[in-house]
Amino acid sequence: MDNNRQIEQDSQPPPSLPASARLPINRCNLPAVILGSLTFQAHPVPLEIDGIRDFHDDLFATLDATPEQTDRAQGFMDYMTVHFLLEELEEAGLTPGRKRKSRVNANYLRMVRGWSFDSDGREGAVLKRWVESRFGLLARHHAGSLVDRHSDAYHQYLLQGTRGLYATNALEAQLDLLYTYCQCELAREHSDSTHITLYRGINRMDEHEVLETRVCGRHRVLLNNLNSFTSNRERADEFGDYILVAEIPLPKVFFYNRLLPGMLKGEDEYVVIGGAYEVCISTI
Structure with a gap:
C-alpha cells in the first residue's frame, strides 16, 4: 500500500505555482498557492482584499x-x-x-x-x-x-x-x-461568465517561464505577477510573431482601459494578475 501511494505521488505533476514565485501570506481571502494555481484558473472564485x-x-x-x-x-x-x-x-x-x-x-x-x-x-x-x-x-x-x-x-x-x-x-x-x-x-x-478570452503578442516562447509543455500547442506557463493583455486579437498581432491565448478568470483582472474615462491609451487593454496559466500558442 505504501509503495503504491509513493508511486502515485511520484507520478503527480509538480506544484503549478512554484514556492519561489509566492509569499506565505497576503491580504486577500485566498493564499497565493491557491489563487496562483491552475486549479484557480479552471475554477475561479471571487477575490477580496481584506476589509x-x-x-x-x-x-x-x-x-x-x-x-x-x-x-x-x-x-x-x-x-x-x-x-x-x-x-x-x-x-x-x-x-x-x-x-x-x-x-x-x-x-x-x-x-x-x-x-x-x-x-x-x-x-x-x-x-x-x-x-x-x-x-x-x-x-x-x-x-x-x-x-x-x-x-x-x-x-x-x-x-x-x-x-x-x-x-x-x-x-x-x-x-x-x-x-x-x-x-x-x-x-x-459579464454576469453569466467566469472567464474572458484575452490575447498577448510574443516573439518567443522563452519570454515566459514554461512549467509544462502539452499537446496541441498548449503550455502551462508562469506569468509575471502583472501582465498586459488585449481583448482584440488583431491588436495582439502588432506585438509579436506569436499569440498567447488565455482564458483569464475575471477575478484576475486588475483593471482595463474602458473602466474609467481616459484611463489607458491602449485599445482594449486588460491588466491581468499573474500566476500559473494554461495557454495556447498560435502563429499569426
Whole structure:
C-alpha cells in the first residue's frame, strides 16, 4: 500500500505555482498557492482584499444603486478624490511650498497610465509591489529577470517601487479600491461568465517561464505577477510573431482601459494578475 501511494505521488505533476514565485501570506481571502494555481484558473472564485468592502460599504452601496456605467465611473472617481484628498494635498499632509509634481500626481490614475506607457518604469514597479503585498505573487520580471534576488535588476526594482510609494497619499489603498471597483464592473458586464478570452503578442516562447509543455500547442506557463493583455486579437498581432491565448478568470483582472474615462491609451487593454496559466500558442 505504501509503495503504491509513493508511486502515485511520484507520478503527480509538480506544484503549478512554484514556492519561489509566492509569499506565505497576503491580504486577500485566498493564499497565493491557491489563487496562483491552475486549479484557480479552471475554477475561479471571487477575490477580496481584506476589509475593503466593509470599510467602503457606503461607496459600493451607492454604486450598486446607480444603473448607468458612466455615472458609476464618475461617482467612483469623485469618491476617490474626496476620500483621499487628491485635490487638497496640504490637508493630506503635504508640506506647503514643497509640492513636487511627481508627488502631487502620484495617485491611482497616474499609476495605471504610467503602466500603459512603460510597465518596467517606476509606476510598473509600484503596481507589481502592490500585487506582491495583496495577492502574494512575486514579480518575475521588471526591466530584467527578478528570479535572482541578489541581482542588480531586483535591487533596482525594489528601489523604484519604494521611491514610487514614498510620500504618497495612501497609494496602495487607492489601488485596493480600484481593483475592487473593477471587479464590481466586471460582475455587471459579464454576469453569466467566469472567464474572458484575452490575447498577448510574443516573439518567443522563452519570454515566459514554461512549467509544462502539452499537446496541441498548449503550455502551462508562469506569468509575471502583472501582465498586459488585449481583448482584440488583431491588436495582439502588432506585438509579436506569436499569440498567447488565455482564458483569464475575471477575478484576475486588475483593471482595463474602458473602466474609467481616459484611463489607458491602449485599445482594449486588460491588466491581468499573474500566476500559473494554461495557454495556447498560435502563429499569426
